[in-house]
Amino acid sequence: MAQLSSVIGSILRDIIAAQHEANLYSLSLSESYGKDGKTKDFQLPNIVISDMELELKYGVVSASENQEQQNIRYSKFRQFIKELCYEASETAIANVVSSVLISPIRRSEDDKRFFYRLRQEEALNKKFHTFLMRNMRKAFDNNLYESLETATGYVQTGVVVSRLMDVVRKKFLYNTDLDNLFDGIDGKALRETADTTAENALTVLVEKLSAGLSFKRVKSFPQLDVAVTAEELEKMSGKAIHSFKLKFSPSVCSVTSLEEEDEWGDFVMD
Secondary structure (H helix, E strand, C coil): CEEHHHHHHHHHHHHHHHHHHHHHHHHHHHHHHHCCHHHCCCCCCCCCCCCEEEEEEEEEEEEEEEEEEEEECHHHHHHHHHHHHHHHHHHHHHHHHHHHHCCCCCCCHHHHHHHHHHHHCHHHHHHHHHHHHHHHHHCCCCCHHHHECCCCCEECHHHHHHHHHHHHHHHHHCCHHHCCCCCHHHHHHHHHHHHHHHHHHHHHHHHHHHCCCECEEEEEEEEEEEECCHHHHHCCCHHHEEEEEEEECCCCCCCCCCCCHHHHCCCCCC
């Protein structure tokens, strides 16, 4: 006797494992062919399991109490991060620009030119906003789970703000094009002020957008104890035996959409 979910899961794992083993065998053959110069580049196929259908006969022995299954809705959280980065980029730019332009620091107008342009030129502001936003989103591509409390599904605001600020510092405040503006003791103080102002604003933004929001999903499912062997099924009446058809259709899909490489470079702050 076994649980139906365990039986189906075992079948699916075996199908995937079979394809993996076949590919490993194909790889080992390619290494063998490589020892002979004449067949070094001989092409060996990867194994692809096409559509297949299986019919599983089982008999329900008993149904246990509903069992809770919990998981984190990462697809929904990724969409939240995408929308958050849009607003975070806008917020960071506005606060850094404001900090620089209201500062009494004595610098030439050329040193502040990029900040004046960000405030006055809509096209440049939009372009830089997009640049910063994409880099913020990229900061969450790896280890997305670290930004959530897995026990509750709530957003780890400190982690999220830290990743956003890493981008603000690397791609904005510490861009080498701004070295003249932030040079010297007064320049260093200005950079620290702009950094603190941006971080505080982003903290407020993240806490506001994530307040009370949980990405944890809890569902209840009945657990069916079933008989699947021929010996077990022979002892059951025909009415107690059910049939389950499983269709396996492998497909290839892109999990992430890659941006152009030049979109991760430094922004020319003229």
